Amino acid sequence: MKLLILDRDGVINHDSDAYIKSVEEWVPIPGSIEAIAELSQAGWTVAVATNQSGIARGYYSLATLDAMHARLRELVGEKGGEVGVILYCPHGPDDGCECRKPLPGMLLAIAEHYGTGLADVWFVGDSRSDLAAAVAAGARPVLVKTGKGQGTAKGVLPEGTLQFDDLAAVAEALINPGIAP
Template sequence: MKLLILDRDGVINQDSDDYIKSVDEWIPLPGAIDAIARLSKAGWTVAVATNQSGLARGYYDEATLEAMHQRLRQLVAEQGGELGLIVHCPHGPDDDCNCRKPMPGMLQQIAEHYAAELQGVWFVGDSSGDLQAALAVDCQPVLVKTGKGQRTLARPIPAHTLVFDDLAAVATQLLA
């Protein structure tokens, strides 16, 4: 199985320090939907692991989050692709869970769902927490410069982290 795991906010869609709280605020980044569709059509399984502490903070509810993910799936399908499993952490930063990145729980959940090994699987994110989660389960950390990526790049990042301009560039590399 060719598995690729993505963070959501800042990788697939625009991020906001005020949180993405509605379907209207969920705006895909240029080329991201096409990138997922191209990968899917080429036989890749694309999964998503996303921290959603806005749930714990009461900024939106599970139904709103699901509506955002339905919109994402619909847009990918319109391009002829399919999006795989989407897992999210609903907890806040002080909830001491195993799923909130940089903890590896969501990545382990994806691996279990697909009965897949995570060693070497690319995990694409825009934050140091994403990179740390990748390392915790021996995934290949991949940083995109979208979202918080430029901020993350301004600090030391783990050795062997691959860096790309955006998700479209990641897809182009994987499909080369």
């Protein structure tokens, strides 16, 4: 199985320090929807693992989050692709859960869902917590320079972290492996 796991905010859609609280605020990064569709068409299963503490903070409801994810699926479907399982952590940073990145819970759950290991799976994120979750889960950390990625790239990164400008560049590298860094 060719599995790719993505963070959501800052990788697929624009991020906001004020949180993405509605479907109207959920705006895809240019090229991200097409990248997911192209990966899907090339035989990749694209899953999502996203921290969504705005639920615990009362900024939006589960129904709103579900509507955002339905919109993601709809847009990718319009381009001829599919989105696999979408897992989210609805907890706040002090809730003591096992799913909130940088912990590996969501990534491990995705691997279990698909009955696969994570040793050769890329986890694409834009933050230190994403990269730490990849390492903790035994996946390959991949940084995109969208969202918080430019700032993250200025710090010390886990050994072996791959870096790309955006999700479209990740898709290009996976679909055409001769150009991967």
